[in-house]
Amino acid sequence: MGLTASLLAVDAGNSKTDVAVVTADGEVLATARGGAFRPPAVGVERAVDTLAQAVTRAFAAAGVTSVDHVSACLANADLPVEEEQLAAALDARGWGTSVAVRNDTFAVLRAGIDEPLGVAVVCGAGINCVGMRPDGRTARFPAIGRLSGDWGGGWGLAEEALWHAARAEDGRGEPTELARTLPAHFGLGSMYALIEALHLRHIEPVRRHELTPVLFATAADGDPLARAVVDRQADEVVAMATVALTRLDLLAEETPVLLGGSVLAARHPQLDDRIRQLLTTRAPKAVPRVVTARPVLGAVLLGLDRSEATPDAHARARTHFTA
Numbered sequence: 001m002g003l004t005a006s007l008l009a010v011d012a013g014n015s016k017t018d019v020a021v022v023t024a025d026g027e028v029l030a031t032a033r034g035g036a037f038r039p040p041a042v043g044v045e046r047a048v049d050t051l052a053q054a055v056t057r058a059f060a061a062a063g064v065t066s067v068d069h070v071s072a073c074l075a076n077a078d079l080p081v082e083e084e085q086l087a088a089a090l091d092a093r094g095w096g097t098s099v100a101v102r103n104d105t106f107a108v109l110r111a112g113i114d115e116p117l118g119v120a121v122v123c124g125a126g127i128n129c130v131g132m133r134p135d136g137r138t139a140r141f142p143a144i145g146r147l148s149g150d151w152g153g154g155w156g157l158a159e160e161a162l163w164h165a166a167r168a169e170d171g172r173g174e175p176t177e178l179a180r181t182l183p184a185h186f187g188l189g190s191m192y193a194l195i196e197a198l199h200l201r202h203i204e205p206v207r208r209h210e211l212t213p214v215l216f217a218t219a220a221d222g223d224p225l226a227r228a229v230v231d232r233q234a235d236e237v238v239a240m241a242t243v244a245l246t247r248l249d250l251l252a253e254e255t256p257v258l259l260g261g262s263v264l265a266a267r268h269p270q271l272d273d274r275i276r277q278l279l280t281t282r283a284p285k286a287v288p289r290v291v292t293a294r295p296v297l298g299a300v301l302l303g304l305d306r307s308e309a310t311p312d313a314h315a316r317a318r319t320h321f322t323a
Contacts, residue, residue, distance in 0.1 A: 005029055005064040006307065008095055009299035010072040011107045012037035012051060014125055018296035019054045021062040026304060026313030028320040030061035031296070039076050039086070048089045055095060070096035071303030073107035073295065078128075078144050100306065103140065105130045107298030108260040111321075112291035114314075116305055117255065119244045120291070121237050124261030125209070126153035129240035131248050139247040141240065152233045154263050158211040160229050161218075165191050168225070176225035181218045182211055216268045227270065234274035237264070242282045251283055260291040297321040 006024040010017065017034035034054030039047040059065060070090055077083045087101040105128045109120030119131035119139070127150055128143035142148035150156075165182045167173025169191040183194040186203055197203040219226035237259070245251050257279065264271070267290060279286045300317045 007303040011296035026316035030058045032058040070099040073104045073299045107295035111293040111298035112258040120258040122261040123263040131244035139244040154212045161215040177223040238278040257286040257288045
């Protein structure tokens with residue numbers, strides 16, 4: 001085809017994996033999609049095996065067996081030691097001469113900005129925040145749950161809604177419509193019935209994530225307690241963004257603040273409005289917007305940044321994934 005693959009870009013999340021084989025001038029030769037990337041659940045080698053299936057398909061479609069560089073943005077690469085471990089595992093596969101591993105939140109950030117300058121907050125199953133400057137400085141959080149001070153995300157919101165609803169039904173807490181709307185989602189008549197069904201696994205625990213949209217719908221109908229939970233999520237998003245901006249000395253200059261992940265991408269009016277109102281007060285120069293580009297684009301652009309590719313190469317890659 002007259003083109004030489006230079007880059008393998010990987011965006012591996014908790015639900016799916018996207019890979020792309022790209023030339024030095026930003027031409028996308030092939031893409032492939034794979035399964036979930038969950039090293040904590042299955043171990044590093046089995047998780048990388050999942051990546052390998054998608055990489056093998058993409059390499060075959062591009063007509064290559066390796067590339068110059070692997071730019072991998074991976075879920076569960078939350079600590080530097082985890083990035084190093086995962087980089088070693090990818091390097092052992094021989095896919096590229098060099099390997100760079102970052103947390104997958106960096107892919108969301110880079111996909112939404114024209115240059116490596118900004119902050120991103122991702123609120124999907126969990127919550128995370130990263131920031132970067134063109135000089136290579138970054139800001140990040142451990143983002144491993146309550147242990148590291150995190151609150152919220154889709155799973156956390158569902159748990160919070162269940163907690164309040166259980167206490168409302170038995171009298172320990174404030175009244176809330178959540179005590180009705182949460183069990184009703186599963187065709188049940190009480191929180192006791194829902195607690196029993198979840199505890200005995202008559203409803204699989206993974207289905208708890210279905211309760212997050214119920215929380216937002218209940219808040220939209222005016223329930224004060226549900227609205228308070230949504231407001232707290234907005235507070236957490238803005239707290240993370242403001243700290244990242246402060247660490248990078250960006251509070252005083254106009255800076256993109258990208259909002260990504262299923263919870264923020266849903267554009268719930270109450271959550272979206274409160275985030276923007278709070279940013280106006282705490283970080284007036286912040287420019288919030290929701291990321292719509294596929295995160296694998298961010299992994300591509302980070303790889304092109306490393307090779308100091310031309311602006312045309314960046315534009316060509318972006319066009320491929322956003323056209």
